[in-house]
Amino acid sequence: MAAASLRTLSRAVARPAIRQLRPSSSSSPVMLLSTVQKRCHSSKHPKGFEAPSTEELEELRERVQEFTRREITEEVAAHTDRSNAFPNDMWEKLGEAGFLGITADEDVGGLGMGYQAHAVVMEEMSRASGSIGLSYAAHSQLCVNQVQLNASPGQKAKYLPGLVSGKTVGALAMSESGAGSDVVSMRTSAKKVDGGYLINGSKMWITNGPDAHLIVVYAKTEPGKGSKGITAFLVDTRSEGFSCARKLDKMGMRGSNTGELMFDNVFVPEEDVLGSVNGGVRVLMEGLDLERLVLSAGPLGIMQAALDVALPFAHRRQQFGSPIAHNQLVQGKLADMYTKLQASRAYTYGTAKQVDEQGIIRTQDCAGAILYAAERATECSLDCIQLLGGMGYVEEMPASRLLRDAKLYEIGAGTSEIRRMVIGRAFNKEYANA
Ligand SMILES: Cc1cc2nc3c(=O)[nH]c(=O)nc-3n(C[C@H](O)[C@H](O)[C@H](O)COP(=O)(O)OP(=O)(O)OC[C@H]3O[C@@H](n4cnc5c(N)ncnc54)[C@H](O)[C@@H]3O)c2cc1C
Numbered sequence: 153m154a155a156a157s158l159r160t161l162s163r164a165v166a167r168p169a170i171r172q173l174r175p176s177s178s179s180s181p182v183m184l185l186s187t188v189q190k191r192c193h194s195s196k197h198p199k200g201f202e203a204p205s206t207e208e209l210e211e212l213r214e215r216v217q218e219f220t221r222r223e224i225t226e227e228v229a230a231h232t233d234r235s236n237a238f239p240n241d242m243w244e245k246l247g248e249a250g251f252l253g254i255t256a257d258e259d260v261g262g263l264g265m266g267y268q269a270h271a272v273v274m275e276e277m278s279r280a281s282g283s284i285g286l287s288y289a290a291h292s293q294l295c296v297n298q299v300q301l302n303a304s305p306g307q308k309a310k311y312l313p314g315l316v317s318g319k320t321v322g323a324l325a326m327s328e329s330g331a332g333s334d335v336v337s338m339r340t341s342a343k344k345v346d347g348g349y350l351i352n353g354s355k356m357w358i359t360n361g362p363d364a365h366l367i368v369v370y371a372k373t374e375p376g377k378g379s380k381g382i383t384a385f386l387v388d389t390r391s392e393g394f395s396c397a398r399k400l401d402k403m404g405m406r407g408s409n410t411g412e413l414m415f416d417n418v419f420v421p422e423e424d425v426l427g428s429v430n431g432g433v434r435v436l437m438e439g440l441d442l443e444r445l446v447l448s449a450g451p452l453g454i455m456q457a458a459l460d461v462a463l464p465f466a467h468r469r470q471q472f473g474s475p476i477a478h479n480q481l482v483q484g485k486l487a488d489m490y491t492k493l494q495a496s497r498a499y500t501y502g503t504a505k506q507v508d509e510q511g512i513i514r515t516q517d518c519a520g521a522i523l524y525a526a527e528r529a530t531e532c533s534l535d536c537i538q539l540l541g542g543m544g545y546v547e548e549m550p551a552s553r554l555l556r557d558a559k560l561y562e563i564g565a566g567t568s569e570i571r572r573m574v575i576g577r578a579f580n581k582e583y584a585n586a
Pocket residue numbers: 290323324325326327329330331332333334356357358359360402405410560563564565566567568569570573
């Protein structure tokens with residue numbers, strides 16, 4: 153199928169039809185709203201971006217649910233966890249459905265629908281499988297969106313169509329075994345040579361690392377300059393000297409392949425510098441806000457999955473002659489789970505709406521949304537295990553997988569402690585400027 157018609161198909165599948173049904177009269181309220189939104193959209197959206205309506209987001213959610221019901225059944229999710237391997241045929245399916253370029257330009261096959269839409273897809277993927285959701289976000293947010301926001305037109309034309317169609321897999325590598333929370337202390341170096349750079353060093357815990365074709369890699373171009381000496385590079389993993397030393401064996405998110413990557417004199421041509429030389433920390437920090445925001449939808453999906461398991465179980469399971477859900481202590485747990493999910497959802501989507509409609513990215517809210525949702529997801533999955541009793545403790549039911557998957561969100565994309573620090577520092581900055 154020709155690339156153009158594939159893109160049209162992707163958009164037709166994923167992009168809500170209602171988007172094309174907007175009234176064209178300039179006096180209509182919808183039109184007035186979108187004019188305001190257009191004026192306000194941030195530099196973090198494609199040109200001409202219009203924030204999606206509630207109906208469009210609902211329609212998108214239904215389309216993702218149709219996809220997950222068909223492609224990510226409970227059997228697929230359980231097998232992905234047990235086999236400790238991502239189902240690699242999923243990439244092209246996700247690409248064909250149009251989900252891999254939610255925030256990317258339409259001319260590279262993306263949907264240009266913004267961060268609320270990306271959170272919707274991430275939530276529903278993670279509801280079906282935490283692992284597939286995590287790998288999905290590493291590809292579509294950490295890699296695709298970083299390229300979308302920072303790449304030159306030439307780089308976008310070269311890399312985005314493959315990534316958006318799912319023919320190539322993306323990742324982002326900043327963490328190192330000695331530089332996690334303190335990522336600026338990274339040791340991987342990029343030395344200037346004729347026509348490009350030679351990268352040396354290693355990266356740790358890289359989601360999609362074992363499968364990726366393109367990785368956004370951060371390395372020190374001027375080690376003496378600290379945070380002002382880091383540059384982002386687009387690294388083709390076919391380059392000589394690149395290798396994945398090992399796939400990590402994790403407690404959860406087992407179907408999301410995580411790797412330790414080695415760079416041994418990997419040559420990267422000048423044209424594959426992402427953003428400006430020594431400007432990597434800006435790329436990294438700005439990317440982190442939106443990464444935390446989109447990733448906060450992962451724990452939302454896991455909390456919904458916990459309710460999907462616990463609610464019917466509590467109404468079916470009879471003890472002392474009635475469903476356990478008729479017991480007030482059980483009702484209390486279900487009510488807490490539901491309330492935590494809804495509060496987390498409101499925070500994530502409220503923050504994403506502010507980004508899409510007003511172009512405002514508040515660091516403390518991006519960090520706050522994932523801090524809150526991640527901790528609540530661990531609590532909800534523990535409650536889910538408790539409500540299932542013995543069945544919560546065996547692998548026949550998904551409850552233990554949900555807990556193992558949920559815990560990751562208190563660690564990846566910056567730990568809970570670092571998120572609290574980020575929030576505190578953001579306030580310090582505001583008060584210093586007051
Ligand atoms: C499954 C998985 C997937 C990942 N995917 C990626 C990826 O795709 N790309 C990538 O680049 N990285 C990735 N990471 C790495 C992740 O971002 C780091 O693990 C995380 O930032 C924490 O770093 P660390 O593991 O070195 O912990 P450390 O920084 O060593 O922290 C250890 C503990 O000390 C605490 N701590 C550290 N400093 C402070 C402080 N100043 N104040 C208070 N407490 C502190 C931490 O909160 C934590 O509890 C992934 C990690 C995992 C587990």
